[in-house]
Amino acid sequence: MAVEIRLLGEVTAHVGGRPVDLGPARQRCVLAALAVDAGRVVPVERLVERVWGAAGPRRGSTALHSHVSRLRRALAGAADVVRRSGGYALLVDRPDAVDVHRFRALAARTGDVDALTGALALWRGEPLAGLTGPWVEAERDRLRQERLAAEHDLVDARLAAGQGAELVAELAARAAEHPLDERVAGQYLLALHRAGRTADALAHYRRHSARLADRLGIDPGAPLRELHQRLLAADPALAGAPARPARRVPRQLPAAPVHFTGRDAELAALTAAVDRGGAVVISAIAGAGGIGKTWLALHWAHRNLHRFPDGQLFVDLRGFSPDSEPMDPAVAVRGFLDTLGVEPGRVPVGLRDRVDLFRRLLAGRRVLVVLDNAADAAQVAPLLPADDSCTVVTTSRNRLSDLVTGHGARHLPLDVLSEDEAATLLTARLGDARVRAEPGAVAELVRLCGGFPLALGIVAARGRTEPHLPLAALAAELRELGLDALDDDPTAGLPTVLSWSRRALDAAHARAFALLGIAPGPDVGLPTAANLLGLPAERTGALLRGLEDASLLTRDARGRYRMHDLVRRYAADTARHGLTGAERDAALRRAVDFLVRTAVTADRLLAPYRTPIHLDDLVPGTRPEPLADQGAALAWLTAEHPSLLAAQRLAAERGWHRRVWQVAWALQTFHIRRAHLQDGVATWRAALTAAEHLDDPGARIGAHRSLGVFCANTGAHDEAVGHLREAVALAERTGDRAALSHAHHALARAWETRGDDRRALEHAELALGLFRELGNRDFEVDALNSVGWFEARLGEFERARAHCGAALELAREDGDEGMQAASSDSLGYIAHHSGRHAEALEHYGRATALFRANGDTHYLADCLDRLGRPHVVLGQRERARAVWREALELYLAQHREEDAERVRRQLAELGG
Structure with missing residues (x-):
């Protein structure tokens, strides 16, 4: 039988897929000391020093021999420890039977993204967890350094494959963790540049150089200086992205459960069901939780990774979460699209469009989709791939009969563990010797836990933390709590076990x-x-x-x-029941204040032009997290997004109305940038309700305006206009000219989405006048271009040219490349429709160059579409064909089907 020895986490061994009892920590240390040199002889003196330290026991060789003998029995012939020429050697059937050697073999393939990803996937936490000693600490540090090198190599490989924007958040966090590492700094610079954020890359180089000079008194090394010069020179070779990036292989599975035991019949049934094709529902009888559904799914998934070479997707649907509603399928499929490499700006808004895209991406791919903790079939159905090349495994406390009848899923019921399986689980966790010494106590613990793996795991954890406490004493403690209800309701045991476990804290x-x-x-x-x-x-x-x-x-x-x-x-x-209301309230206020204040800091990094909001004094004991730059801000917001949404719900329930509004404000830029448009609608709906309780007209105006903007972006045009008109009315009643200017500016965009350019122009002109009155230069430029754009759409080309030309000059003075691109695009449109086609090419050429430099592919596609038309008029048919083909490719990548179809017709009319 095959053996697997794991050192990259807790030291464990598995024979034939089953965990074996390795005994006390010292014995596991012996195995680790041999396994790091598997197949090679380790001298006795070196082994003794590794296990006991320099001042080892007087009869170290005798103690070592005793541990080796027990290890031989534990490994049961699947591996052997042999005595050779003054030492011992661990013999295994293949070199990669030890995860450290498998990791090193994969990590050696430095340019292979899949190999390096697989290498890092072997890590389950701190290496050699649970062991102590000088050799252990030194080996642990060495393995950490090897892991860090593999992480760096993986980033290099992904950059070589043309990635960039996908790595920004990860590298921002790594740059903060390793502020003096020039390799990380170089990777971060390149990723920022490819994400269209060259200015941020140059700013980070300046900060890194200053940090090196301040702390070490040195300048950046030659490679980093050379990269800096290439960024300044806009070296096109740095773009490096292939025309069609390599398809991303998702690897979302959580780690395999440790000490998984039994379930042989269920594992075989699951394999048979999957072999027949379609979806499988793992459901507990009596709707019980804690029975091991997720453990079974993950254990089977990790044993069958070879079946799914195109990746694995996993989501916890939170169907029975005690503090929140089940996850919306639109949110779940959005997470899958992110993992599959779809850029945020290209994620469709509606559930149906998201599902269609998800299913197209999985077509023909052998992917495992694990949908954990589902509430009902309606939550699961949108997440089912259309292609039978994929496999879906769903866990739920319900039978999901509609999924079985409506989608051909197969039902796999799961009962509590048998007495033998439960005893085996305790043996794996507590050790064979300890269990064999007290069979009666083990039998009683099994009965008291009702066969529930979760309860058994908690009992075993208590036993491991108190290794000298007899198991009979543990059983007596549990018995004293009173478990008569177990005879009628086996689920009653879990709260009792939890109560018993808490008492030990x-x-x-x-x-x-x-x-x-x-x-x-x-x-x-x-x-x-x-x-x-x-x-x-x-x-x-x-x-x-x-x-x-x-x-x-x-x-x-x-x-x-x-x-x-x-x-x-x-x-x-x-x-x-155990804490006072004041203590709970203070703790929750600290947590919410921490999340809100750090989110505001993140937003200020992402959008420094926004007018800051007033923040109350922090609750005592609150320590917001400092964030270094935009990359760190995005990484933090991405990680904490679900918690921020939950914090807003909590604040609403407790009547903390100001915090409800502040969460919506702090998330607005993130929601727009990452295209979380429905979340934007939801957070501002809550903020508007909260604002009604605040003596702050500005909060109500801002909520109406922002909710109107998100409604317009999600296609709810009537509601959008209604909220924006209310924002205008409130601003006029209160005399808030700044709020009024922004409300009119937003209304212009809303009417544009409705196709009413005349009304859009009216509001753009009002916004422009107000921005000028207030001296708001940044928004004056935007409003100038908006006025000109709507005038051009209405055929008023001379006035349009004057307004857009003025916007371009102001944008140049301010160094605002985004507005330079937008106003040049508008001027190109004006020139073309005025019959000045050569001039149009100049404006469009400047706009496309700036859109490319800023990584703005959405507006680049529109600009290329318009650029083709003056080419056609001037007889430059090949150039028109080239730009329209690029526009078509971008539209398809962005899932803008109507735009893509229009460009297809244009190409067809062009011929060739």
């Missing part, structure tokens, strides 16, 4: 457990948790690790913490 851990149960969002990062608890990050981290050790909390690959739904519901109950 000290006061600090118990308080942290309770407060985490009411934290906003589906998961929590360390900074948010520290603010929630009102403690320093170091102390908070220690408490979280303690709860993780007790199996009350899990941490994902991003370092974020979450609770199982049932555990969270219990934690929230303990907060309501």
